[in-house]
Amino acid sequence: MTRQQITVLGATGSIGVSTLDVVSRHSERYQVFALTGYSRMSVLAAQCRQHCPRYAVVADEVQADVLQAELAAEGLATEVLFGEAALAQVAADVEVDVVMAAIVGAAGLRPTLAAVEAGKRVLLANKEALVMSGALFMRAVQDSGAQLLPIDSEHNAIFQCMPSHFADGLSQTGVRRILLTASGGPFRNFTHEQLLQVTPAQACAHPNWSMGQKISVDSASMMNKGLELIEACWLFDARPEQVEVVVHPQSVVHSLVDYVDGSVLAQLGNPDMRTPIAHALAWPERIDSGVSALDLLLTARLDFQAPDPERFPCLRLAREAAEAGGTSCALLNAANEVAVQAFLAGRVGFVDIPVIIENTLNRLPSESVRDLEHILQADQSAREHASTWVEANGK
Numbered sequence: 001m002t003r004q005q006i007t008v009l010g011a012t013g014s015i016g017v018s019t020l021d022v023v024s025r026h027s028e029r030y031q032v033f034a035l036t037g038y039s040r041m042s043v044l045a046a047q048c049r050q051h052c053p054r055y056a057v058v059a060d061e062v063q064a065d066v067l068q069a070e071l072a073a074e075g076l077a078t079e080v081l082f083g084e085a086a087l088a089q090v091a092a093d094v095e096v097d098v099v100m101a102a103i104v105g106a107a108g109l110r111p112t113l114a115a116v117e118a119g120k121r122v123l124l125a126n127k128e129a130l131v132m133s134g135a136l137f138m139r140a141v142q143d144s145g146a147q148l149l150p151i152d153s154e155h156n157a158i159f160q161c162m163p164s165h166f167a168d169g170l171s172q173t174g175v176r177r178i179l180l181t182a183s184g185g186p187f188r189n190f191t192h193e194q195l196l197q198v199t200p201a202q203a204c205a206h207p208n209w210s211m212g213q214k215i216s217v218d219s220a221s222m223m224n225k226g227l228e229l230i231e232a233c234w235l236f237d238a239r240p241e242q243v244e245v246v247v248h249p250q251s252v253v254h255s256l257v258d259y260v261d262g263s264v265l266a267q268l269g270n271p272d273m274r275t276p277i278a279h280a281l282a283w284p285e286r287i288d289s290g291v292s293a294l295d296l297l298l299t300a301r302l303d304f305q306a307p308d309p310e311r312f313p314c315l316r317l318a319r320e321a322a323e324a325g326g327t328s329c330a331l332l333n334a335a336n337e338v339a340v341q342a343f344l345a346g347r348v349g350f351v352d353i354p355v356i357i358e359n360t361l362n363r364l365p366s367e368s369v370r371d372l373e374h375i376l377q378a379d380q381s382a383r384e385h386a387s388t389w390v391e392a393n394g395k
């Protein structure tokens, strides 16, 4: 069997590490072509030693020189590149078959689009890229013939429960609605008064998943579910009202699809990202992921409840942006990224996150998207506006 060449964008993060764990279980199928990192250079160096990629990509020239010298001294042939153009280069290289898009936030947009435009099998973890550029991103998938497979646990579950011809349209294929599950995060039962006091460390302590800081804070504010609602609309060609969010604290049911005949299909499993990663890597085959079998007797209970829009306004803001369309979702995403960074840096409180986003959306107009540059301009304007709010009102 010819081995598939894989580029892992964001290799040093939580998804990147899980991806390399699955890949290393199947060295007869996959060969690492390129790995990228941003700040965790010792992790990237160790990954290069283990996987011997053709390329490693880092943020700047200084980092590149240091890593290149270290790897060369150990006799590794890996070539170290740097900067955004290099990320796009290793995503689009003609030798690459599969790209794991696992850079966090808007920084992942251009390299992920480069993989899509080059017609790769793209495993999409970087939901912010799709949220920002929705229609443009999906058009690029259509035009290039790229194979887009969702990694986000909920969307991977929905993909597994959808009819194979879902691209014909949800109603034509008998789908009534998508039920998107949410854990509710670490503050699911907190009162508004308790939310006023929460710390970054508490927000990053997700009850069920071990993830990077940004998505952990998003889960705590439920903006993660808002971004996922938008992501589901684009991936499955659904209208926002066809996607219902259901809080399910155990994170065992990863999402469900409700059909017009009353059937509801769900995908279940232990909360471990190696399952969706292995699914998307091998699809339509199945391979071992290293995840243990689900023990239903140990799980014992599956609870479901409605989300609370009062304590978690981010979900409403995201739904409104999805309904408004145009540049709204790029504005929402950028304001959220600034607000989350400010919260993690101790500059604003947790409850300020939705305030910053709503203030930004109220001040900046939503426009019909012209092209990628237009989306990046909207992203920049929202960042400036949200940062001004932090400067004026933060610590």
Ligand SMILES: NC(=O)C1=CN([C@@H]2O[C@H](COP(=O)(O)OP(=O)(O)OC[C@H]3O[C@@H](n4cnc5c(N)ncnc54)[C@H](OP(=O)(O)O)[C@@H]3O)[C@@H](O)[C@H]2O)C=CC1
Pocket (backbone or CB within 6 Å): 009, 010, 011, 012, 013, 014, 015, 016, 036, 037, 038, 039, 040, 041, 101, 102, 103, 104, 105, 107, 125, 126, 127, 128, 151, 152, 153, 209, 210, 211, 212, 213, 214, 215, 273
């Ligand atoms: N973790 C999870 O379980 C899930 C994650 N996702 C999504 O996957 C994506 C990655 O999440 P996660 O792995 O948790 O995040 P992490 O923070 O753990 O990892 C992010 C990765 O992106 C790199 N990175 C950060 N900033 C930049 C930048 N400006 N330019 C280039 N690379 C950069 C990091 O490099 P370095 O570490 O070297 O700084 C790291 O490799 C996010 O979009 C998230 O929403 C979706 C579902 C589940």
Ligand SMILES: CC(=O)[C@@H](O)[C@H](O)COP(=O)(O)O
Pocket (backbone or CB within 6 Å): 152, 153, 154, 181, 182, 183, 184, 185, 209, 215, 218, 219, 220, 224, 225, 273
């Ligand atoms: C693992 C994954 O896909 C995350 O997006 C996870 O779903 C976060 O949990 P929440 O449901 O709390 O947002």
Ligand SMILES: [Mn+2]
Pocket (backbone or CB within 6 Å): 152, 153, 154, 228
């Ligand atoms: Mn998810």
